[in-house]
Amino acid sequence: MRTRRSLLLVSALLGACTAGPADALDGFGDVDDGDADDASSGTDGGEPASPQRFDLAGPDAPQDTDPCDRVDVLFVIDNSGSMADEQANLVASFPGFIAGIESILPSADYHVGVVTTDANEFNGNGCHRIGALTIATGGEGSSDAQCGPYATGYRFMTSADDLDECFACAAQVGIDGSGVERPMDAIAAALDPFSADLAVCNSNFLREGALLVLVLITDEEDEGDSLGGPQEWKANVMAAKGDEDHVVVLALVGHDKPNACIPGQWDGMVGAEIAPRLVEFTESFAHGRVGDVCAASYLEFFSDGIDGIADACNVVVPLG
Numbered sequence: 138m139r140t141r142r143s144l145l146l147v148s149a150l151l152g153a154c155t156a157g158p159a160d161a162l163d164g165f166g167d168v169d170d171g172d173a174d175d176a177s178s179g180t181d182g183g184e185p186a187s188p189q190r191f192d193l194a195g196p197d198a199p200q201d202t203d204p205c206d207r208v209d210v211l212f213v214i215d216n217s218g219s220m221a222d223e224q225a226n227l228v229a230s231f232p233g234f235i236a237g238i239e240s241i242l243p244s245a246d247y248h249v250g251v252v253t254t255d256a257n258e259f260n261g262n263g264c265h266r267i268g269a270l271t272i273a274t275g276g277e278g279s280s281d282a283q284c285g286p287y288a289t290g291y292r293f294m295t296s297a298d299d300l301d302e303c304f305a306c307a308a309q310v311g312i313d314g315s316g317v318e319r320p321m322d323a324i325a326a327a328l329d330p331f332s333a334d335l336a337v338c339n340s341n342f343l344r345e346g347a348l349l350v351l352v353l354i355t356d357e358e359d360e361g362d363s364l365g366g367p368q369e370w371k372a373n374v375m376a377a378k379g380d381e382d383h384v385v386v387l388a389l390v391g392h393d394k395p396n397a398c399i400p401g402q403w404d405g406m407v408g409a410e411i412a413p414r415l416v417e418f419t420e421s422f423a424h425g426r427v428g429d430v431c432a433a434s435y436l437e438f439f440s441d442g443i444d445g446i447a448d449a450c451n452v453v454v455p456l457g
Contacts, residue, residue: 154284154303205450207347208238209248213323215355216253216314221278223389223430227354228308230435232301237443238350241452249300250293250342251307252323254355255315264292267319268326269338271307279311293342320355321363321370321418328377348449349378352442353419354389356409356430367417381423385449387442388419389430424449 214224238245251271258265259275261283270292272285284306288297294304326335328343343349351374363370378384391409409430419425424445428438447454 154282154287154298154306203450205242205348205452206245207248207344208242208245208350208446209343209347210238210250210350210352211324211327211342212249212251212308213320213327213351213353213355214251214253214308214310215318215320215357216255216257216310216312217316217318217357218312218314219356220354221312223354223356224278224309224312226432226435227389228305230439231304231308233436234439234442235300235304237440238446240455241443241447242450247296247300248293248342248344248347249295249304250327250339251304251310252327253310253314254318254320254323257310257314259311264335264338266326266334266338268323268329268332268335270327270342271310274307274310276311276313278309279313280306280309281311282306291341292338317362318355318357318359319363320353320415321359321365321373323363324351324353324370325364325373328374330377343377346383348383348385348446349374350385350387350442350446352387352389353415354430355412355415356391358391358410358412359415367414367421370418371421382449384422385424385426385442385445386419386422387426387428387438387445388415389428389432389435389438390415390419391430392416392427 212227214220214227235247235249238247252268253271254267256265256267257269257271257274259273259279260269260271261273264270264272272287272292273283274280284303285292285294287294287303289295294300294307326332327339328349329335330343332339365373374384374386375381390412392411392413416427419427426438426442426445428435428441432438444454
């Protein structure tokens with residue numbers, strides 16, 4: 138973990154999704170946390186609070202629908218001490234990204250979730266585990282807010298939420314996380330359909346047959362901290378989805394030149410670590426895209442990502 142100067146994070150966009158202080162009850166019951174650093178810790182079960190129902194395609198929706206009618210977007214955000222600038226950049230770039238997806242898939246039903254690269258200690262009762270969807274943040278550089286549960290009563294956002302405001306709340310996960318980043322363990326845990334540990338925390342997020350968009354943002358390599366390597370990481374995703382055509386992977390990482398920050402420096406601190414293993418994982422997918430985590434803006438990267446989603450969905454990106 139490296140410490141870099143922090144930007145003033147965008148904290149004014151917290152209206153509808155700030156239900157109270159970060160330690161407020163999250164409506165998911167008092168679940169035994171077990172070991173917060175152990176993704177395999179058990180829970181005592183329990184169910185989410187009865188959600189408000191909307192006309193959203195859920196896990197019981199007919200499976201003969203076009204997968205691009207339903208899009209599950211999972212953001213995996215590094216919450217270590219060097220990520221303040223990048224989180225602010227992500228929040229600023231998100232509205233353009235989601236608007237771009239909506240422009241090519243105007244009738245799609247969205248699930249949008251956020252996980253961190255370690256066990257988020259601020260994340261509400263029973264969900265202090267790696268891979269658990271984020272509804273609360275805390276610590277330095279965070280929104281320091283109770284962002285959810287969201288409009289449906291679950292721990293992921295949908296079109297029933299103000300996505301810009303809710304994402305600004307959840308994505309500012311702060312920089313008090315572990316310097317041992319485990320993004321691929323986070324992905325494996327979040328997507329595991331048989332995980333009893335996260336059955337409450339991630340209930341109904343991942344839908345069979347839906348398009349999965351993985352967005353990874355980290356300035357460190359996953360160099361043995363997560364189990365396995367690029368092939369095993371891809372196998373974990375495929376075990377959850379089955380069809381590679383239904384997966385888009387967008388990775389903002391440190392990578393080979395040319396890029397914005399290697400060997401650039403800020404306040405004497407070296408920029409992002411080159412991440413060949415994460416690049417290999419991303420590029421192993423037909424719809425994988427790699428961007429520079431140190432770029433001044435992520436808008437160009439997300440524009441390319443929208444092209445990847447359009448390619449996966451066989452649609453044409455509108456001009457202009």
